[in-house]
Amino acid sequence: MDFTIKTMAEYAAEGKAPEVLFFVGCAGSFDDRAKKITKAFCKILNKVGIEFAVLGQEESCNGDPAKRAGNEFVFQMMALTNIEIMNAYEVKKIVTTCPHCFNIIKNEYPGLGGNYEVLHHTQFLRKLMEEGRLKIEGGTFKGKRITFHDPCYLGRANGEYEAPRQLLEKLDAELVEMKRCKSNGLCCGAGGAQMFKEPEPGNKDINIERTEEALSEKPNIIATGCPFCNTMMTDGVKHFNNNEVTVKDIAELLAEAEDL
Amino acid sequence: MQYIDNIIFFIAMVVGFGLFFKSLKEIYRNILLGKKIDRSDQKAERWGIMARVALGQSKMVKRPIAGILHIFVYVGFVIINIELIEIIVDGIFGTHRFLAGILGDSLYSFFTATLEVLALLVVIAVVLFFIRRNFYGIKRFTMKELFGWPKHDANWILVIEFALMMAFFTMNSSDWVLQQRQVLAAHGSFPISANILGPLFQNFSDNALIFTERGAWWFHFIGILFFMNYLYYSKHLHILLAFPNTWFANLKPKGQFTNLDSVTKEIKLMMDPNADPYAAAPEADPNEVPEKFGASDIFDLNRVQLMNAYSCTECGRCTSVCPANITGKKLSPRKIMMDTRDRIEEVGRNINKNGKFVDDGKKLLDDHIQREELWACTTCNACVEACPILIDPLSIIVEMRRFLVMEQSAAPQELNQMMTNIENNAAPWQYNQADRLKWATEN
Ligand code: SF4
Ligand code: SF4
Numbered sequence: 233m234d235f236t237i238k239t240m241a242e243y244a245a246e247g248k249a250p251e252v253l254f255f256v257g258c259a260g261s262f263d264d265r266a267k268k269i270t271k272a273f274c275k276i277l278n279k280v281g282i283e284f285a286v287l288g289q290e291e292s293c294n295g296d297p298a299k300r301a302g303n304e305f306v307f308q309m310m311a312l313t314n315i316e317i318m319n320a321y322e323v324k325k326i327v328t329t330c331p332h333c334f335n336i337i338k339n340e341y342p343g344l345g346g347n348y349e350v351l352h353h354t355q356f357l358r359k360l361m362e363e364g365r366l367k368i369e370g371g372t373f374k375g376k377r378i379t380f381h382d383p384c385y386l387g388r389a390n391g392e393y394e395a396p397r398q399l400l401e402k403l404d405a406e407l408v409e410m411k412r413c414k415s416n417g418l419c420c421g422a423g424g425a426q427m428f429k430e431p432e433p434g435n436k437d438i439n440i441e442r443t444e445e446a447l448s449e450k451p452n453i454i455a456t457g458c459p460f461c462n463t464m465m466t467d468g469v470k471h472f473n474n475n476e477v478t479v480k481d482i483a484e485l486l487a488e489a490e491d492l
Numbered sequence: 493m494q495y496i497d498n499i500i501f502f503i504a505m506v507v508g509f510g511l512f513f514k515s516l517k518e519i520y521r522n523i524l525l526g527k528k529i530d531r532s533d534q535k536a537e538r539w540g541i542m543a544r545v546a547l548g549q550s551k552m553v554k555r556p557i558a559g560i561l562h563i564f565v566y567v568g569f570v571i572i573n574i575e576l577i578e579i580i581v582d583g584i585f586g587t588h589r590f591l592a593g594i595l596g597d598s599l600y601s602f603f604t605a606t607l608e609v610l611a612l613l614v615v616i617a618v619v620l621f622f623i624r625r626n627f628y629g630i631k632r633f634t635m636k637e638l639f640g641w642p643k644h645d646a647n648w649i650l651v652i653e654f655a656l657m658m659a660f661f662t663m664n665s666s667d668w669v670l671q672q673r674q675v676l677a678a679h680g681s682f683p684i685s686a687n688i689l690g691p692l693f694q695n696f697s698d699n700a701l702i703f704t705e706r707g708a709w710w711f712h713f714i715g716i717l718f719f720m721n722y723l724y725y726s727k728h729l730h731i732l733l734a735f736p737n738t739w740f741a742n743l744k745p746k747g748q749f750t751n752l753d754s755v756t757k758e759i760k761l762m763m764d765p766n767a768d769p770y771a772a773a774p775e776a777d778p779n780e781v782p783e784k785f786g787a788s789d790i791f792d793l794n795r796v797q798l799m800n801a802y803s804c805t806e807c808g809r810c811t812s813v814c815p816a817n818i819t820g821k822k823l824s825p826r827k828i829m830m831d832t833r834d835r836i837e838e839v840g841r842n843i844n845k846n847g848k849f850v851d852d853g854k855k856l857l858d859d860h861i862q863r864e865e866l867w868a869c870t871t872c873n874a875c876v877e878a879c880p881i882l883i884d885p886l887s888i889i890v891e892m893r894r895f896l897v898m899e900q901s902a903a904p905q906e907l908n909q910m911m912t913n914i915e916n917n918a919a920p921w922q923y924n925q926a927d928r929l930k931w932a933t934e935n
Contacts, residue, residue, distance in 0.1 A: 258919040261923075261930075291928055297910055298910075302890065312760065313763070384874075385747050388874065389746045389873055390745050416874075418813075423870040428906055428909075428920055434820035435820030442815075
């Protein structure tokens with residue numbers, strides 16, 4: 233990155249507090265594909281001039297895969313660790329690029345003493361756009377077809393269908409909807425800890441079914457809002473040996489539009 | 493002797509309703525086998541949801557054809573119940589079309605005409621439903637979990653409804669002819685009976701007509717009593733339970749799972765730097781039953797989950813949107829609900845027989861629901877979203893996973909690995925926590 237990412241600890245050392253804490257998440261920190269999303273999002277924040285920090289080494293897994301698998305112990309261990317640290321920094325506002333981090337911090341941390349305003353990055357970026365702080369000129373995407381895959385933990389789990397679409401509409405591209413979209417959207421197959429194990433026997437993998445549906449809309453780009461969906465759809469596109477269609481997170485598309 | 497009809501009628505009614513309330517009591521008793529759960533907050537919102545979803549069928553019409561046909565049958569059913577009041581009064585007091593005296597002739601004509609139109613719509617809907625269910629090969633109606641009783645049950649309901657409507661028309665038609673002949677006083681208007689079936693009865697003698705009219709009237713009445721009592725054995729229980737079921741629905745965001753308080757206490761103790769690691773464990777209450785994590789049987793589920801199971805109409809809308817099921821995995825959220833109900837009923841019969849539950853060596857887990865089904869779930873909430881009466885199959889799946897993981901350490905191997913990684917490295921993969929910010933300095 234060509235600018236420095238500051239941590240909460242650094243802000244605290246300066247006696248300051250950033251506008252928002254970016255909770256990067258495990259995928260966003262370690263997974264090579266997801267790291268690109270993390271960086272794209274940071275570039276946008278940097279360009280807009282948002283003061284933001286990450287927890288860095290002090291961040292732990294939010295606990296989602298353990299919780300969805302049924303391991304309440306491991307989940308609460310992670311949650312309470314994170315809450316302790318975030319409360320010590322008096323964190324007020326959190327943004328995430330992962331709907332799983334978003335859901336769990338927003339809905340399940342309050343019961344354990346972690347109360348924050350939590351936004352998914354598409355919600356945060358939309359707000360910046362509405363406030364006029366973020367301007368999107370999507371010229372590079374003119375004439376392109378984009379289809380958006382709703383992440384279950386942003387959509388059905390939390391009722392947010394519009395924020396990603398409102399951002400995509402700014403790109404001057406043609407937004408095409410899959411047959412199963414919004415509240416009827418089909419899962420990519422990664423949620424509920426499925427990402428970390430082989431699927432049960434069946435006749436197809438879920439991500440193949442979903443990618444097939446996306447490809448049938450003849451898009452140039454499949455847009456995602458979740459690092460796990462991104463991996464699943466990317467693998468799906470590879471499965472069909474399709475070199476024309478790319479899978480990109482909304483943050484990446486916006487960064488590209490801004491030539492960041 | 494002239495009162496014999498009324499007496500028989502009265503006895504039939506008392507027996508019919510008596511049995512019905514006995515079944516309801518049993519269902520209630522069985523639901524109380526579940527754990528207490530407080531869902532009495534936000535009352536105004538709950539009434540609103542019930543009005544929209546159960547009464548207004550807002551979720552049914554997401555699939556327009558089935559939705560509209562269902563509304564015909566449903567509205568017909570409600571109206572028939574108004575008519576039942578008339579049947580009961582006429583039956584006990586030997587009156588004839590007593591509502592006519594109360595409503596006045598023109599209003600009564602409007603009432604009977606409306607009933608006839610609705611009854612016709614019910615007949616049409618029921619016939620289409622029957623054809624659709626049996627001859628169209630719609631996947632959710634031909635799946636394995638519906639073999640046997642569930643399939644027969646669905647068809648029986650349609651046949652009974654059809655027969656009831658036919659009895660209704662026969663009754664009206666013969667009544668109408670008798671009214672024309674001034675054998676009976678003229679009350680009501682019968683657009684369908686007068687024009688379609690009525691002419692067929694023109695050649696009947698007065699006595700034959702009276703016999704037909706009474707026969708149909710009795711059939712109709714006994715039929716309703718029978719149907720009412722049939723509910724207990726049927727997925728048709730939803731016509732009653734859909735109401736409380738939607739009222740008690742979960743109002744939290746669908747992605748929010750419960751946090752187990754018992755776990756919180758332990759972890760807080762574990763993480764507390766001031767806690768003395770060598771201190772003796774606090775005096776345990778010897779009568780305290782150790783808390784069980786998750787659910788392996790119906791007793792571990794909460795009462796709303798048990799009511800959910802009784803309310804399920806086996807429509808399969810949940811299963812038809814389930815990504816696991818769509819791609820051929822064993823999981824079917826509908827089956828989760830059906831299995832749960834089967835197990836509750838098994839336990840209920842056990843209690844009926846023994847006076848209290850005597851261990852039968854069976855459980856909901858493994859004897860009904862297989863582990864493979866549970867592990868296929870992506871927790872995507874599509875089933876919850878799809879259910880027309882707000883049933884939550886996912887919550888049962890999660891409770892059972894909790895049991896498997898926390899009580900039995902029986903998660904699939906890869907998940908165990910993932911959970912160990914989280915415990916050791918604070919990430920589901922084997923990366924070092926110290927490397928968490930590496931991305932910031934990479935290109
Ligand atoms: S939450 Fe689980 S059971 Fe329900 S639709 Fe999704 S995968 Fe199927
Ligand atoms: S749970 Fe709901 S959607 Fe699924 S079969 Fe039962 S009633 Fe239908």
